[in-house]
Structure formats: C-alpha cells, structure tokens
Amino acid sequence: MPTKLxxxxxxxxxxxxxxxxxxxxxxxxxxxxxxxxxxxTMRYACPMHPEVAAKKPGKCSKCGMALRLVNHKANEPVVAxxxxxxxxxxxASASSVRIPDATVYNQNGRRLNxxxxxxxxxxxxxxxxFTTCTTICPPLTATFxxxxxxxxxxxxxxxxxxxxxxxxxxxxxxxxxxxxxQFKTGPGWTFVTGDKGEIDSLLQALGAxxxxxxxxxxxxxxxxxxxxxxxxxxxxSSPATLVKVITEAMDHK
Amino acid sequence: MICLAxxxxxxxxxxxxxxxxxxxxxxxxLTPQEKRGRQIYMQGTSSSGREILAYLGDxxxxxxxxxxxxxxxxxxxxxxxPEGGVIPTNLTWxxxxxxYGVTHPSGRKHPPYTERALELALTRGLDPAGNKLMNVMPRxxxxxxxxxxxxxxxxxxxxDRDPGVADDHLTIGILIxxxxxxxxxxxxxxxxxxxxxxxxxxxxxxxxxxVELKFVETAATPAATSAxxxxxxxxxxxxxxxxxxxxxxxxxxxALMAELEVPLVGPLTLFPQVGHPLxxxxxxxxxxxxxxxxxxxxxxxxxxPDKKAGALIVHPEGELAAGAVGAIxxxxxxxxxxxxxxxxxxxxxxxxxxxxxxxxxxxxxxxxFLGKGDEALALMREADKLRWSPxxxxxxxxxxxxxxxxxxxxxxxxxxSFPTSPAAQTAEGIESxxxxxxxxxxxxxxxxxxxxxxxxxxxxxxxxxxVGKEVSREKLIAVLEGLYEYGTGLMPAVTxxxxxxxxxxxxYVVTIDLEKKQFAPVSSWVKTN
Numbered sequence: 016m017p018t019k020l021x022x023x024x025x026x027x028x029x030x031x032x033x034x035x036x037x038x039x040x041x042x043x044x045x046x047x048x049x050x051x052x053x054x055x056t057m058r059y060a061c062p063m064h065p066e067v068a069a070k071k072p073g074k075c076s077k078c079g080m081a082l083r084l085v086n087h088k089a090n091e092p093v094v095a096x097x098x099x100x101x102x103x104x105x106x107a108s109a110s111s112v113r114i115p116d117a118t119v120y121n122q123n124g125r126r127l128n129x130x131x132x133x134x135x136x137x138x139x140x141x142x143x144x145f146t147t148c149t150t151i152c153p154p155l156t157a158t159f160x161x162x163x164x165x166x167x168x169x170x171x172x173x174x175x176x177x178x179x180x181x182x183x184x185x186x187x188x189x190x191x192x193x194x195x196x197q198f199k200t201g202p203g204w205t206f207v208t209g210d211k212g213e214i215d216s217l218l219q220a221l222g223a224x225x226x227x228x229x230x231x232x233x234x235x236x237x238x239x240x241x242x243x244x245x246x247x248x249x250x251x252s253s254p255a256t257l258v259k260v261i262t263e264a265m266d267h268k
Numbered sequence: 269m270i271c272l273a274x275x276x277x278x279x280x281x282x283x284x285x286x287x288x289x290x291x292x293x294x295x296x297x298l299t300p301q302e303k304r305g306r307q308i309y310m311q312g313t314s315s316s317g318r319e320i321l322a323y324l325g326d327x328x329x330x331x332x333x334x335x336x337x338x339x340x341x342x343x344x345x346x347x348x349x350p351e352g353g354v355i356p357t358n359l360t361w362x363x364x365x366x367x368y369g370v371t372h373p374s375g376r377k378h379p380p381y382t383e384r385a386l387e388l389a390l391t392r393g394l395d396p397a398g399n400k401l402m403n404v405m406p407r408x409x410x411x412x413x414x415x416x417x418x419x420x421x422x423x424x425x426x427x428d429r430d431p432g433v434a435d436d437h438l439t440i441g442i443l444i445x446x447x448x449x450x451x452x453x454x455x456x457x458x459x460x461x462x463x464x465x466x467x468x469x470x471x472x473x474x475x476x477x478x479v480e481l482k483f484v485e486t487a488a489t490p491a492a493t494s495a496x497x498x499x500x501x502x503x504x505x506x507x508x509x510x511x512x513x514x515x516x517x518x519x520x521x522x523a524l525m526a527e528l529e530v531p532l533v534g535p536l537t538l539f540p541q542v543g544h545p546l547x548x549x550x551x552x553x554x555x556x557x558x559x560x561x562x563x564x565x566x567x568x569x570x571x572x573p574d575k576k577a578g579a580l581i582v583h584p585e586g587e588l589a590a591g592a593v594g595a596i597x598x599x600x601x602x603x604x605x606x607x608x609x610x611x612x613x614x615x616x617x618x619x620x621x622x623x624x625x626x627x628x629x630x631x632x633x634x635x636x637f638l639g640k641g642d643e644a645l646a647l648m649r650e651a652d653k654l655r656w657s658p659x660x661x662x663x664x665x666x667x668x669x670x671x672x673x674x675x676x677x678x679x680x681x682x683x684x685s686f687p688t689s690p691a692a693q694t695a696e697g698i699e700s701x702x703x704x705x706x707x708x709x710x711x712x713x714x715x716x717x718x719x720x721x722x723x724x725x726x727x728x729x730x731x732x733x734x735v736g737k738e739v740s741r742e743k744l745i746a747v748l749e750g751l752y753e754y755g756t757g758l759m760p761a762v763t764x765x766x767x768x769x770x771x772x773x774x775x776y777v778v779t780i781d782l783e784k785k786q787f788a789p790v791s792s793w794v795k796t797n
Binding site for chain 1: 324325329331334335336339340341349350351352353354356403404406544545765766767
C-alpha cells in the first residue's frame with residue numbers, strides 16, 4: 016500500500032514539473048530548461064535519517080519510517096545562507112528559486128510584471144513588509160533606507176531595492192506611497208502590491224509566504240539575476256552587513 | 269516539577285495580593301504633562317516642536333521619532349505587539365516595577381525599573397541590570413523636558429481612559445439642526461436616538477455602562493458648526509459621535525473628527541469624505557453621490573454592454589459635481605465603456621434648448637446627468653422635440669416628483685440610483701423598529717432620516733459590544749473596521765475595512781414608468797467595490 020502511494024506521489028511530481036507554468040522564469044543564468052527528473056536518478060531518503068537513502072521506495076533501516084522521494088540536491092539550501100554559495104557554474108544549486116512574472120502594482124499604481132520589469136538581469140534586494148505592521152517593518156524599512164544611502168549612485172543603476180507587501184488586500188498603492196514617503200525612499204526602490212492571488216504566489220516562490228502576516232520574518236532576499244546568485248539574510252542586521260551582502264551579489268560573476 | 273509550579277502560583281498570588289492595595293484605578297483626566305507625554309508615546313513628536321530622533325542598531329541609522337513612536341511596537345496600552353519573532357516588552361509601570369524584577373522570555377533578567385533607569389533604557393538602550401535591550405529597540409534623543417513628559421505618561425500607560433468613558437457611563441454626542449427647514453430632521457434624529465439608547469440602557473447599557481446622550485446644534489456656517497462641535501466634544505467629554513447631521517459641513521466635521529480622534533458613526537450626508545488619505549474616524553453608512561454614480565456606470569455597462577457606445581456626462585459647474593464626474597470617468601475606464609465627453613453648464617444660465625441641440629449631435633445614446641431634476645426635465649423636453657431620447661442616468665437624490673412629467677419618449681429610459689431601498693429591509697428589522705417607534709411614540713415624519721439614525725446607533729452599539737468592557741476610541745475604530753456584512757435589518761448590510769469607510773458600497777437602480785407614473789425597480793443591489 017505505501018509503495019502504491021509513493022508511486023502516486025512520484026507521478027504527481029512528474030505531472031507538476033511537466034506542467035510548470037510557462038510564465039515562470041528560472042533564476043539561474045543561461046538557464047537550461049528544468050528537466051523532468053529521470054527515473055534513474057531518483058533518490059529516496061528517511062525524513063529523520065537523511066543518511067539512510069535508497070534508489071527505491073522502502074522503509075528506513077533505523078526507524079522504520081517510509082522513505083520519501085527527494086531531489087538529490089535537496090539537502091543543499093535552496094538559497095544559500097548569507098555566506099556565498101559555490102561560485103562555479105553549478106546551475107542546479109541555485110535553480111530552485113523561481114521568480115514568477117506576477118502582475119503587480121508599484122507605489123504609484125503602475126502595473127508591472129514582477130520578473131521582467133523588476134528582476135530580469137538586475138542585482139536586487141527584496142524585503143517583505145506591510146503598512147499596518149508597526150513593530151518590525153519600520154526598522155526593516157529604515158535599514159533599507161540606510162542601504163540606499165550607502166549605495167549612493169549605484170542605486171537604480173547597478174542595484175535595485177524592492178519591498179513587497181505581504182498584506183496586498185489592505186496595502187493599496189496609495190498606502191504604499193505614504194509608507195514610502197515616510198522613509199524618504201529614492202529612485203531604484205520599488206514598493207510592490209497587487210492582487211492577493213498574484214502576490215501570494217510570488218511570496219510562495221520567494222519563500223516568504225506566511226499564514227499570518229504578523230508572523231512574517233524579517234528576511235531579505237538578495238540576488239544577481241544575471242548570474243543566478245541568490246542568498247538570504249536577516250533583515251534586522253546592520254545596514255553595513257546588508258551592503259556587504261549586496262556588494263557580493265553585485266560582484267558575483 | 270509540579271510542586272514548583274504550585275509554589276510559583278502561590279508566590280504569584282501572594283505578590284498580587286500584596287499589590288492590590290496600591291492598585292491605581294483607571295482615570296480619565298491626564299495632567300497637561302501626561303498629555304504631552306502621551307503625544308510622544310503615540311506619535312513620536314513633541315508638542316513643543318522640539319526634535320525627537322530615534323537611532324537603531326549601531327547608531328548608524330537615524331530616523332525621526334515619528335517613524336518609530338513607542339506605540340508602534342508596544343501598543344496603545346503598552347502590552348506589546350509581537351511581530352516576526354520580535355516580542356516587545358510590556359511597558360506598563362506595574363510590570364516594569366515588579367519588586368522581584370522582570371525575567372523576559374529571552375532569559376534577560378533585571379531588577380525593577382526606576383524613573384532614572386527608564387531614562388537610561390530610552391537613551392542608551394540598557395536595562396536596569398546593564399543588559400543591552402533588543403536590537404530593534406531604538407535609542408531616543410529628546411530634550412529633558414520631553415523625557416520627563418514621556419516618563420510621566422509611561423507611569424500612567426494602560427491606565428488612562430479616553431474622554432467620555434466612566435465606570436458607570438459612556439458619553440455619546442449627536443449633532444442636529446434645530447433651526448429653519450431642517451429643525452424637523454433634528455427633532456426626528458433626537459427622538460429616535462433617545463429612544464434607541466433608552467432601550468439599550470434599560471437592558472443594562474453596554475457592559476453596565478449607561479449610554480449618556482448629549483446634543484449639539486448646527487450653526488449658520490460650516491466653520492461655526494465645526495467650532496461648536498469642537499468645544500462640545502472637549503467640554504462635554506464626548507467619547508464618540510453618531511448620526512451627526514453634517515450636510516453642508518462634511519469636510520469640516522470630518523477633519524475635526526480626525527483632529528480630535530473622535531469616532532463618528534453614520535453621519536447623515538450625501539457627500540462622504542472618503543478621499544485619500546483616509547479619514548480613519550468617520551464611518552459612513554451609505555453611498556453618496558460619487559459612489560452612486562459608480563453604481564450607475566456598473567449598471568449601465570451590465571445592462572447595455574456595448575463597449576464602443578460611450579457616453580456623455582452633463583453636469584453643473586462646481587465642486588460637488590466634480591467628484592461624481594471623476595467617479596464616472598474612473599468607473600467607465602474600469603468597465604471599458606468607451607469614449608466619454610463632458611459638458612458643464614452654469615446653473616444661472618442653464619440653456620436647455622441649446623444644450624439639447626449640442627448633445628443630440630454627438631450621436632451618443634447614454635447620458636449621465638448630475639444636475640437637478642428640473643434641469644433634467646427641461647433637457648428631456650427639448651431633446652424630445654429633437655426626436656432624441658437617450659438613456660438618462662441620474663443619482664436619485666437630486667430629483668423630485670417633477671420627473672414623472674417627463675416626455676413619454678423617455679418611458680423606462682430614466683435610471684435613478686438610490687443608496688438603499690425597502691428591498692434591503694428584513695421583516696425582523698422592520699419589526700424591531702416598529703416596536704421601538706410604538707413604545708416611545710416616535711414621530712411619523714422623516715422616516716428615511718429616522719432609519720438612518722437608528723441604523724447608525726445600532727452599528728455603534730454593535731461596535732461597542734464587540735470591543736468589550738475596556739473600551740477606547742482606537743479599539744472601537746479597529747472593531748468597526750472588522751465589521752463584515754453586518755445587517756441592521758433596515759438598510760443594506762455594512763462592511764468596513766482599513767481602506768473602506770462606506771458601509772454599503774453600491775446602489776439600487778430604479779426606472780420610471782411614465783405611463784403609470786411610478787418607480788419600477790430594475791436591479792437588485794449593484795455593488796461598486
């Protein structure tokens with residue numbers, strides 16, 4: 016019975032990958048289309064004991080739990096922590112961040128396609144905010160503001176900042192505009208909201224989706240779309256740290 | 269382990285018992301110093317105009333105090349608003365000065381705060397034990413005087429009440445006209461609200477607080493009315509207002525409510541002030557002219573979905589019509605209903621024959637008319653002579669009985685919007701209103717005004733009930749923002765939200781059967797949100 020189930024899962028995994036929406040863009044550079052996993056490279060591992068692995072579905076020799084299908088790169092972080100990942104052309108290590116071309120609106124009410132207009136070919140830092148969040152969003156935004164000052168003329172030329180609302184139903188472009196004005200944001204910094212469905216899929220893809228908006232973590236996603244380098248960092252760390260992370264992304268070849 | 273827990277409980281109980289004797293009761297009136305401190309706590313600004321700055325992290329990050337006032341993280345009552353793993357400390361004086369000190373969830377411990385220790389925490393980011401505070405807690409730079417004011421308020425934090433809230437009563441204010449043509453409306457509002465709240469009080473009030481109603485009168489000019497209301501709110505300690513007759517002084521009264529931070533539920537007006545930035549304090553019941561115009565556009569594009577048809581907008585000059593013109597254009601763009609042409613006229617020299625000639629040559633079959641009923645009638649008569657009878661859309665509030673005399677060629681071609689209709693009433697709603705009217709012998713005139721005042725009072729009471737015993741203006745606003753499809757039984761259900769201050773957004777559309785000389789409903793509720 017479990018075998019049958021796992022087979023179903025496998026099938027589902029195949030289907031999902033095959034049906035991946037065409038408006039999604041793989042992040043890594045010069046991307047090869049993501050290939051449907053080949054049956055031969057499948058790997059099954061115990062959820063509790065990752066070292067117990069097999070090529071076929073089965074049970075863990077240590078605890079007896081059913082082995083689960085894993086991507087053989089799954090043990091690597093999808094987006095590396097703030098230490099830079101391998102600089103060599105291992106596409107698969109970064110390819111798990113897909114940035115959807117979601118329809119969004121900026122703080123001026125202009126309609127944009129998230130990937131094509133804001134990310135494609137750029138070095139960006141993304142934080143996640145909402146205007147009725149008063150505990151962590153002001154410091155997050157103030158940090159970004161400081162980063163903006165530090166980056167000086169690089170802003171809007173070599174580096175772009177994006178703040179995505181995690182509360183799109185309430186955060187209208189007007190609200191974002193007022194919020195941005197409070198922190199005197201400059202060019203090269205876009206605040207983003209939109210239809211809840213679109214924003215939710217975007218947050219999901221960026222690893223920032225939460226059920227309760229008050230639980231949203233002060234995380235910043237930094238990336239170089241041209242080279243496919245992506246990393247995450249703690250949003251409440253000092254602006255200097257953040258500038259360093261962004262500079263590394265800029266310098267990444 | 270269990271033993272320890274019991275011991276701890278006992279210990280806590282003893283401590284609580286010990287403190288009960290020094291428990292500070294809730295108080296209404298803040299001293300002037302505490303009031304100044306409250307402004308610093310709530311808004312991060314000093315009433316003296318002196319600068320307050322906040323520094324974050326390694327002090328490299330400087331922001332104005334207004335971007336990070338205390339209340340942002342610690343909440344209006346000082347209990348803290350946890351977000352994203354950051355748990356702001358409970359700032360109530362009682363908590364900070366616990367004789368056995370404070371142990372934070374993070375493990376940080378310190379002895380009780382003193383005034384001096386609090387100052388050090390605010391300026392240097394250190395607790396009484398010398399530990400560093402959480403890194404998102406800014407250090408503040410402010411004058412000595414401001415610091416003293418803030419600390420004075422921090423000692424009262426969580427114990428101060430909004431004006432108008434007493435142990436045994438809650439004061440609600442109502443603005444009514446008493447002179448001229450409108451006196452009757454004022455009397456009707458007074459009668460129905462008095463009856464409604466007498467009834468509420470006879471059933472135990474709101475959490476044992478009696479609702480005390482106070483009335484203030486409109487004056488000859490908007491500015492004078494506004495001044496009346498301002499001194500009324502301050503002198504009479506008004507907690508919130510309901511069903512105020514703001515017509516004519518809509519802007520002034522709405523601005524005043526925002527300035528004094530007094531919630532106002534259900535003002536009687538056709539011109540809700542709902543532009544950006546949002547006025548948080550004022551909650552309207554029904555759509556005004558602008559919103560009704562949007563409903564007419566939605567109705568028109570549903571009923572006659574010809575994308576290329578386009579329309580003409582005809583309106584008198586002036587600020588009042590300008591809002592509706594903007595609303596029609598915006599809604600037309602959303603519905604892509606084709607090209608629009610706008611014609612304005614001066615009320616004084618309204619020339620129906622010339623206007624009809626000009627409009628008829630535009631070969632458009634849809635007209636949105638924002639003038640008065642007699643002007644619409646004159647225009648239709650002239651158009652009829654030219655054998656031109658377009659579909660005519662008007663907000664219902666602008667017209668009167670004269671519309672029944674329109675030429676027959678306009679039969680069922682005139683469409684009027686109404687923000688509510690008998691169709692929105694439920695049997696239960698009507699029954700409860702009738703019972704009240706009978707018990708308190710309410711006058712029979714101005715039924716629409718009475719229903720509006722009654723509904724407004726009902727929504728306010730619902731809000732107050734949902735807030736609970738510890739009532740504050742901010743809590744009332746937050747609760748009202750959470751109302752969803754709340755039915756009063758006498759008008760369309762209301763929904764509010766952080767960006768929404770019109771309860772029932774939309775309208776009913778009716779046409780005129782010119783043969784039978786009567787209104788005929790042609791739509792159910794047309795939503796505009």
